[in-house]
Amino acid sequence: MAVVVRAGAAPLWWAGVFAAGVGVLPPGLTGRRIGVLAGAALFLVTAAVVAVRGQGRFAALARGAARAGRGDVLQDRAVTVRVWRRGHRWWLLLALAAALGSSFAVPAAGGMLLAGWGAGLRLKAARIGRLERAGDALLWVRVDWLDRLGGRPAGKAVKGYRTTGVAAGDAAPGGARRRTDVYA
Template sequence: MARGGQGLARVAVVVRAGAAPLWWCGVFAAGVGVLVPGLTGRRIGVLAGAALFIVAVAVVAWRGRRRITGLGHGAARAGKHDVLQDRAVTVRTWRRGHRWWLLLAFVAALGSSFVVPAAAGLLLAGWGTGLRLKAAWLGRRERADEALLWVRVDWLDRRGGRPAGKAVKAYRSTGIAAGDAAPGGSRRRTAALV
């Protein structure tokens, strides 16, 4: 980067990047799992899966909030030489870096259906839902503070790309209109031209 600037990715976009693939892998694996009677039977598998879904949503949605809040309070303003990464690039980078883990989780969820039908698939779907809820919470914080949170891209390359991981030392912030993603990491809706 020229003159000491850093590449920055939106924290909410990184959090949200895994939500859709985990959800769809989980739903598909659970759907296939329901077709297999398994060792425990479908009813027990679906009930166990529902419990795992609820636990996964709660744990994933709440995990890391304190660290994100602490890093957000100490966020310095992004400099004029910092480069804000596009939403699509951040999502693509995260998904490429985690594609083998996603595939392994999907295969494991399918394989476990022969023991406990649908349970592991619903666990994956709960994980994806928890990530979506965490991104929504982060979006509400960003709107309330009128500041978007960003993390250095080189810090995301370490330890699995977690935006609140140990490798992340601090966040940067910008105004609410910066970048191409809305608060919470979703696509920014542009007003129709009249």
């Protein structure tokens, strides 16, 4: 489940960094200094809002999580990330274009907003990872519920989470790629 949250973090972060870097080049209507300061404020506010938004629903669904059964279809981390990014690629490109276009009015602010959104998603995934470690179980969303949501792991169509042991699948708690010790 944290994999779905984390899937958008990297594309939003890097699109934001790119847009902010390019967005500093034109002076804009407000000037570079005001644009960068406004962008920094937007980064912090967006990261904080995205990180805490929906945490009550995540915690409530996690408390009522049931053990995954044979009939539950669960995806690997790589498949989930690929499906999410393919399904949202046009929205990501549109967000990048909007951030680049806004730099002619307020330099770098749109890019820093996107980067803050990505950072907030990463923080949310880390919080979910701490929840998974505390419960000693990975949280999963059934694939059929996730498809109806368009990739929202705490949407209204999700009636509950499924759990497996922390060694299941190819994801570590928090949605990160499971590390294997090469030298062991």
